[in-house]
Amino acid sequence: MIIKKYIGKTEEEAIELAKADLGAGATIMNTKEMVPHGLFKFFRQPSFEVTAAIDELQQASAVSALDKTSSTESSETPDFSKLQQALNEVQFTPAPDSKAAQKEAERERLIKNSQILENEPDDDSNNSDNESNKEIEEKLNTLQDLLEKQMTLSREEEKEEKERVVDKNQAYLDLIRKQLIQNEVEECYVEQILDEIAGTLGHNTTLDNILASVYQKIVLKIGSPHLIDLKTKRTRYIFFVGSTGVGKTTTIAKIASMMKLAKKSKVALVTSDTYRIAAVEQLKIYANILGIPLYVVYAAEEMENLKNELYGYDLVLVDTAGRSHNNKEQKEDLCNILKTVPESNREIFLVLSATTKYQDLVDITRTYSEMCQYNIIFTKLDETDRIGNIFNIRILTGAPLSYITQGQNVPNDIAKIDAQKIAKQLLGGNS
Ligand SMILES: Nc1nc2c(ncn2[C@@H]2O[C@H](COP(=O)(O)OP(=O)(O)O)[C@@H](O)[C@H]2O)c(=O)[nH]1
Ligand SMILES: [Mg+2]
Structure with a gap:
């Protein structure tokens, strides 16, 4: 049988x-x-x-x-040349460590095996179908194993390369994080920026690329300065609010001078800060030097009457008392003064010092946010190198930034907010 x-x-x-x-x-x-x-x-x-x-x-x-x-x-019969070609197409770049050397040895062994397989002479004498089929099956399986091993090796290398790139980018991000935190940018805002750019980093990203991305983000977030609008025909009332000693009166003098001399505007000064005689005197001196009128109001009702007198002025700069932002009565007084001018004719500038602690700034801005919408002026930049709070407060409040002051000299030490300059300084560049 x-x-x-x-x-x-x-x-x-x-x-x-x-x-x-x-x-x-x-x-x-x-x-x-x-x-x-x-x-x-x-x-x-x-x-x-x-x-x-x-x-x-x-x-x-x-x-x-x-x-x-x-x-x-x-x-x-499978086409071995195609398989061999597929094997040859798997490219490897040896890494200069011992792990890589092991892999290289493994790869060489695999390639050698595949060559042995390819060169194995066909046993013509054995024409048995079963044996041929078995032989083919074995060759296929061996080649399949080889391919799988090779693919695993290249996947591992790819993973290692990716990890190397991630490590490198991570080191750059850490460097930038440190720099921003040193400049007192709040950690949560730093992470926000870094998260936003992390997804855009590629293989060839350099520190310069990352810096440029962070710089752009900061510039965009700071936005363009909101400056006093002189284009309207009606008299514009500009109220300056903020804590005592931050530089409201000095800043008013600087702005009055800038508007009168450079913009040729018709400017008047008003002060409702009647709690300290010195405060009125201080503004009177500036008014005299600049040759512009100063009006003193003791109550909100007086402001109503004064408005008729001020008709015809382009700009009325109103100084207010820097009272405790926690005192309810004082807050009401300020609100009453602000309400004397319709929103369409007025602007409010909250004056903050760059030297104030972040948590205090958070409290102050929260109090004023409950009362009104405002733009922000930062004073005393000359007294600190860490200007992270400018960025923090911009993000926290969403309020437009307007001017910065950087010294006691009237009228020179004032400038409009320059987002690029701030971003550069935050990143440790020369401002
Ligand atoms: N270093 C520095 N001092 C300033 C600046 N602006 C105002 N000052 C000083 O801060 C002090 C309080 O200013 P003042 O205008 O009276 O503050 P106010 O109470 O908010 O009206 C004064 O000695 C000012 O000369 C500034 O940009 N830099
Ligand atoms: Mg004052």
């Missing part, structure tokens, strides 16, 4: 092969569907294996169908 196995694309084909080989009298003993496995399963069709048997005598007269089976086999 001869028992043999035949593989065909279909069950019928396998039976046909068996009969062609063993003769029409062959008995089909078993049929099995073979489902492809592994990496190449998507490229291979399922096949059918038929076990057939025949009596030796009968077989002697059977027509050999070896060639036909061989031709079926050859059409099933």
Whole structure:
């Protein structure tokens, strides 16, 4: 009895092969569907294996169908050159550490194995279909293993490279974080900026690129300065509010001078800060020097009457008393004065000192936010190198920034807010 196995694309084909080989009298003993496995399963069709048997005598007269089976086999033989090409296409860059050296050795071993496989001579003497199929299967599996190992190696290297890039970018971000925090930018705002740019960093990012991105973010967040609007025909009332000693009166003198001399505006001064005689005297001196009138109001009602007198002025700068922002009565007094002028004709400037602690600034701005909408002037920049609070308060309040003052000299030590200059200084550049 001869028992043999035949593989065909279909069950019928396998039976046909068996009969062609063993003769029409062959008995089909078993049929099995073979489902492809592994990496190449998507490229291979399922096949059918038929076990057939025949009596030796009968077989002697059977027509050999070896060639036909061989031709079926050859059409099933995978293209090794393609696989080899695929292997060769996997590129590696050796890393100069021992781990990389190990990997390199492993890779060389794999390539050597694949070459051995490729060069293995076909055993022509063995024409048995089963053995050929088994051999092909083994080669395929080995090549499949090789490919998988190679791919794992390259994936690991890719991951390492990514980690190296992330580490490098992280080091740059840490450097910038440190710089901004040193300049007293609040940590939560620093993280916000860094988070926003982190997603945009690529492989070739340099410290300069990252700095440029952070710089742009800061400039955008600071925004353009909100300056006193002189274009309207009606008299504009500009109220200066804020704590005692921050520089309201001095800043009013600087702005009055700038508006009168440079902008040729008709300017008048008003003060409602009558709690300290010195405060009125101080403003009177500036008014005299500048040759502009100064009016003193003791109550909100007086302001109503004064407005008729001030008709015809382009700009009326109103000084207010820097009272405790926590005192309810004092807050009401200020609100009453502010209310004497309709919103369309007035602007409010909250004067803050760059030397005030952040938490105090948070409290102050919160109190004034409850009363009115304001723009911000930062004074005394000459007294501190850490100007993070300008940025912090801009983000916290959303209020437009207007002017900065950087010294006691009237009229020179004032400038409009320059977002680029501030961003540069925050990042440790020369401002
Ligand atoms: N260093 C410095 N001092 C300033 C600045 N602006 C105002 N001052 C000083 O701060 C003190 C209080 O100023 P003042 O205008 O009276 O503050 P006010 O109480 O808010 O009206 C004065 O000695 C001013 O000369 C500034 O930009 N830099
Ligand atoms: Mg004052």
